[in-house]
Amino acid sequence: MFKNQQIAADIFYVGVNDRQKHKFENMISLPNGVSYNSYLIVDEKVALVDTVEVQFGDIFIDKIQSQLQGRTVDYLIINHMEPDHSGSIRSIRKYYPDMVIVGNSKTLSMVEGYYGVTDNTLEIKDGEILSLGKHKLQFHLTPMVHWPETMMTYDKTEMVLFSGDAFGSFGTLDGSVVDDKLDVNRYWDEMARYYANVVGKYGSAIQKALKKLTPLEFKYICSTHGPVWKKYITEVVDMYDQFSRYHGDDGVVIIYGSMYGNTELMAETVAQGVAEMGVKNIIIHNVSKSDPSIIIRDVFKYKALIVGSPTYSNELFPEIDSILRKIEIRQVKNRVFGCFGSFTWASAAVKRLKTFVETMKWQSAEISVDEKQGLKEDNYKACLELGRQVAILMKDLVDEPEHCV
Numbered sequence: 001m002f003k004n005q006q007i008a009a010d011i012f013y014v015g016v017n018d019r020q021k022h023k024f025e026n027m028i029s030l031p032n033g034v035s036y037n038s039y040l041i042v043d044e045k046v047a048l049v050d051t052v053e054v055q056f057g058d059i060f061i062d063k064i065q066s067q068l069q070g071r072t073v074d075y076l077i078i079n080h081m082e083p084d085h086s087g088s089i090r091s092i093r094k095y096y097p098d099m100v101i102v103g104n105s106k107t108l109s110m111v112e113g114y115y116g117v118t119d120n121t122l123e124i125k126d127g128e129i130l131s132l133g134k135h136k137l138q139f140h141l142t143p144m145v146h147w148p149e150t151m152m153t154y155d156k157t158e159m160v161l162f163s164g165d166a167f168g169s170f171g172t173l174d175g176s177v178v179d180d181k182l183d184v185n186r187y188w189d190e191m192a193r194y195y196a197n198v199v200g201k202y203g204s205a206i207q208k209a210l211k212k213l214t215p216l217e218f219k220y221i222c223s224t225h226g227p228v229w230k231k232y233i234t235e236v237v238d239m240y241d242q243f244s245r246y247h248g249d250d251g252v253v254i255i256y257g258s259m260y261g262n263t264e265l266m267a268e269t270v271a272q273g274v275a276e277m278g279v280k281n282i283i284i285h286n287v288s289k290s291d292p293s294i295i296i297r298d299v300f301k302y303k304a305l306i307v308g309s310p311t312y313s314n315e316l317f318p319e320i321d322s323i324l325r326k327i328e329i330r331q332v333k334n335r336v337f338g339c340f341g342s343f344t345w346a347s348a349a350v351k352r353l354k355t356f357v358e359t360m361k362w363q364s365a366e367i368s369v370d371e372k373q374g375l376k377e378d379n380y381k382a383c384l385e386l387g388r389q390v391a392i393l394m395k396d397l398v399d400e401p402e403h404c405v
């Protein structure tokens with residue numbers, strides 16, 4: 001019944017859209033949904049590249065069967081074992097029991113660990129080629145471009161890169177799957193949000209992978225999430241290069257927490273100080289209201305971050321603590337930082353913010369502002385000055401060469 005969309009000669013899209021899940025990895029919001037992409041290469045031998053989340057197994061198999069008209073799947077190539085892609089392995093093996101599972105040694109040990117499968121597997125090594133007939137598939141191991149077993153599969157015949165999570169994006173594929181038939185403007189921010197939240201920690205692994213892929217020429221990049229890239233390949237590779245170098249655009253992100261408005265007023269004032277230096281790109285996030293995945297995205301996008309927190313039970317405001325932890329986990333590099341806070345009887349928040357910036361090894365503004373109770377004139381001025389200092393440091397910040405592999 002299914003009319004699968006064709007990408008290139010003999011290559012068909014058999015992925016699915018997830019419009020139901022609220023949070024990816026049970027953490028990251030999905031206002032625009034997400035797709036789990038899988039591809040079928042129909043040659044003398046038939047290869048399936050990755051699978052989909054387990055709850056979409058039935059429709060996934062229907063799509064494959066519609067394409068194959070009674071033929072079997074000879075190989076299942078697993079670029080990535082995370083269950084959003086490997087989840088349907090067990091069900092698909094029931095339909096195609098002779099199908100050979102292709103992966104590297106780490107993949108195959110995970111296939112056993114997750115699904116108890118040990119037979120009908122083929123271990124491949126970096127650079128090895130598998131022939132399907134016309135199509136020659138070459139495997140490129142790209143460890144930690146999300147997990148240790150991740151690899152990419154390059155169809156040398158059609159110049160198609162099956163890239164796993166790399167170059168992926170949130171957002172469902174509505175109607176079409178290839179970028180030149182979609183409104184791509186809907187995806188840029190979602191791609192940045194996907195990068196920052198899902199693979200953001202693995203900048204150096206991504207740099208290594210990009211280097212490894214440099215000699216290859218691509219007509220299509222088929223990621224496991226979001227559009228198939230054809231027209232915008234240069235843009236998406238460039239975007240990954242920039243992000244994985246921790247390059248930030250000019251802009252100041254201000255994150256604050258506030259229960260009664262004192263810290264919030266400081267945030268507004270700091271922003272005014274930033275603006276006095278001619279910076280227009282100022283993004284203010286109330287940590288209790290903004291979506292954390294958008295905050296993380298913006299921290300990856302821009303050069304400067306200023307954080308404000310009230311002291312709360314001798315600690316940071318817990319929501320600020322939580323977002324800082326998320327930033328720390330992702331080991332974001334080379335940012336300019338400033339901080340401020342308010343308290344009533346004994347200050348703790350600003351001290352903790354200073355410890356945070358030391359941990360991150362970022363450049364910090366000399367001034368910080370710590371107000372006891374309501375904001376008064378001297379600290380009002382200090383907030384303006386904090387904004388100005390961060391703006392100056394931000395304009396002088398250059399990408400650090402040691403972050404570029």
Ligand SMILES: Cc1cc2nc3c(=O)[nH]c(=O)nc-3n(C[C@H](O)[C@H](O)[C@H](O)COP(=O)(O)O)c2cc1C
Nearest residue numbers: 258259260261262263310311313314343344345346
């Ligand atoms: C639940 C709670 C815990 C607090 N804990 C502390 C504290 O440990 N030390 C302190 O100096 N102030 C404490 N405060 C006072 C706040 O830090 C202070 O009122 C601050 O200015 C609040 O900022 P806001 O108006 O931006 O919410 C606490 C306030 C609340 C509501």
Ligand SMILES: [Fe+2]
Nearest residue numbers: 080082146165
């Ligand atoms: Fe993944």
Ligand SMILES: [Fe+2]
Nearest residue numbers: 082084165224
């Ligand atoms: Fe994924």
